Amino acid sequence: MIGDYTYSEFGSILAMQGFAGLILFSVFVLMALGLAIIFGQMGVINMAHGEFMILGAYVTYLCSTFVSATIPAFFPYYFFVAMILAFCAAFALGVLVEWAMIRHLYKRPLDTLLATWGLSLVLQQTYRTVFGAREVGVSLPDWLIGSLPVTDVVEVPINGLFVMALTFVITAVVYLLMYRSNWGKRVRAVVQNRTMAGAVGINTRMTDRMTFGLGCGIAGIAGSAFTMIGSTGPTSGQQYIVDTFLVVVFGGAASLLGTIASAFTISQAQSTMEFFMSGSMAKVLTLLAVVGILMLRPQGLFTLKIRR
Template sequence: MIGDYTYDQFFSILAMQGFAGLILFSVFVLMALGLAIIFGQMGVINMAHGEFMILGAYVTWGVSLFVTSFAPALFPIYFFIAMALAFCASFTLGVFVEWAMIRHLYRRPLDTLLATWGLSLILQQTYRSVFGAREVGVSLPDWLMGSLPLTDIIEVPINGLFLMALTTIIATAVALLMYKSRWGKQVRAVTQNRVMAGAVGIDTKRVDRMTFGLGCGIAGIAGSAFTMIGSTGPTAGQLYIVDTFLVVVFGGAGSLIGTIASAFAISQAQSTMEFFLSGSMAKVLTLLTVVGILMLRPQGLFTLKIRR
């Protein structure tokens, strides 16, 4: 016996909480990937990142309503259409925001933080005015419903498995884009030495704009995925923005491997402790542990050599 649980019950609880942690890990990775790209390459603290996520969620909800009403034959595959449209909507808004506001605030981190925080409030009110204050949810196709029994006690939801598979595909695609493509080489060149990158003919302003748009587009995909595990409201993005920044800073700004490792560690710790403690206490203990580690290693788990 372990407390009030038998050994079988205790290890089954750990397994189910571990799987719940993997679902939370998937959301953290999708959110933090875009933020790590933006913060690591441009040094922009984007406090409106959660609102780009919610834009993707609302696009998915809109596509769900449209397909249900006008094209029911597409319902089994509408989620893939919705994710593509969510990426396009968040990417387009991100490119516009970079052109209209962010490009005027480079190398002014405090001003950028305040400006994007103001943008987040504007977007929240816009969503509230357009979509209403009530939370909304999407209808999932039948193939995403239900669960798979692993043992007599442990069952895993199918939408959670799909979310983890989606995260794996997106993370792999981003890694290939950043480390294997010509554009990715330009991004890394600008990150490591902006002046030299400009001197050899790289359009650093265009790289910044497309990078910001890509980060926001990935947040849109995260919002689309988020609709599978929770409802969407105008302020829902703020529930994840602190955890997302924590993941990025703990993993090391600009490091994709660090972001993934940090998201895994934080999500598993929170999920496991939430069962035995309250949710707020689990967050407090996780935050204290991360702060303690950052005091010993302020650069995060993984670092990039950057010449400023």
Template sequence: MSFNDILNITLMQGFAGLSLFSVLLLMGLGLAVIFGQMGVINMAHGEFMTIGAYTVFLGSTLTETFAPGLMQAYFPLAIVAAFLFAFIAGWLTEWALIRHLYKRPLDTLLATWGLSLAIQQVFRTFVGPKEVSPTLPDWLMGSWAPVEGLDIPINGMFVMALTLLVTGGLLFAMYRSRWGLRVRATVANRSMANATGINTRMTDRMTFAIGCGIAGVAGAAFTTIGSTGPTSGSLYIVDAFLVVTFGGAASLLGTVASAFGIAQTQSISEFFLTGSMAKVLTLMLVVTILMIRPQGLFAAKVRR
């Protein structure tokens, strides 16, 4: 095997890592909003990702059945629908369950874990236990070969572009919108935020729903690189929490850096090791760094 072959394989593995990075980042961003900004441990976060994935599958099935001429255009609309369905589900979850459990982290963890199992059973009952995949439009298929021997999947580039769009939009909303100002004020000092007229209860609900909506977008992105089953979201929940904790619980930029590092380490090491050993190696590196820097890569600045 020549040096160019090794270089091309490494680059392709690195790009595969970017696809994993995109899904982990979208999952991590939703968790960073919910866990980092609100302190809520949402063990059902993976199921909101699955809601987004099943929404794309439903959109694909309905379009293929009733409007096959629109198959090339349904996917962007399905992504928007995935966000909306997950957003509505998150809004209802916060109203019905989470708002009663603030400042009770153990109860929140157990309640959302139970919710996760219940949603998985709903998926099995109404969708089926088998994994499904949507029919992707033709423009998402194939690959781009900038040089001979280096093939970059088009669906991976699309997922990366979608991730950049969502990340930029969330950062803009967090630091340049009235909602972001209210979230940051509530996180800094809830009592003072209430005193200045901010409806912190509504801010909490909106924040939780937006975090779940971003998980729905992660599910839509996931359909381009894998099939979806009732437990697909739960397979990513540990990695997503790892991304948020490693990056710094209250830092969106830390979430980006953490997702990139974890995804690239895991993807490139999978070429040289088995999948299980690659995960072990990644976890060992993360744990070692957290032992040295327990506050994460980007610690939040706290006034004392």
């Protein structure tokens, strides 16, 4: 016996909470990948990152509503198109924001924090005006509904498996873009030495713009995935922005491996502790543990070595 639970019951609880933590891990990774690109590579503190995620969620909601009303035969497949449209919408808005506002604030991180926080409030009010203050839900195709039995007491939701598979694919694509493509080489060259990168012919301004747009576009995909595990409201993005920054800072800015490792650590800790105590207390203990580790290792779990 462990407390009031038998060993088998306790093992089942850990298995269920562990899988719930994997779903939370998937959302954290999708959110943090975009933020790691923007914050880690560009030094921009984007407080509106959650609103880019919610833009992707609302685009998915509109696709669900439109397809179910006009092309019901296409409904089982609409989610893939919705994710592409969510990426395109968030990417386009990100490029516009970088051109109109962010490019004037480089090397001024506190100014980017204030500016993007104001942008966050503007986007929240825009969503509230267009979609209303109430949360909306997305209708899922039949093949994403239900669960798969693992044991007699443990079942795995299909939509959770889909979110994890999506996270794996997006992470692999980001890795290939950042470390196996010419565009990724240009991004890393700009990060390491902007002046020298410009001197050898790299368009640093366009690289910045596309990098910011990519980070926002990934957040849009995260919002599309978010609709499968929760409802969407104008302020839903604020529920994840603090955890996302925590993941990026704890893992080490500009480190893809660090982002994944910290997302897994934080999500599993929160999911497990939430079963045995309140959700707020689980967040507090997780935050205290992360702060304590950062005091000993300020650069995070992993750090990118850059020659200055």
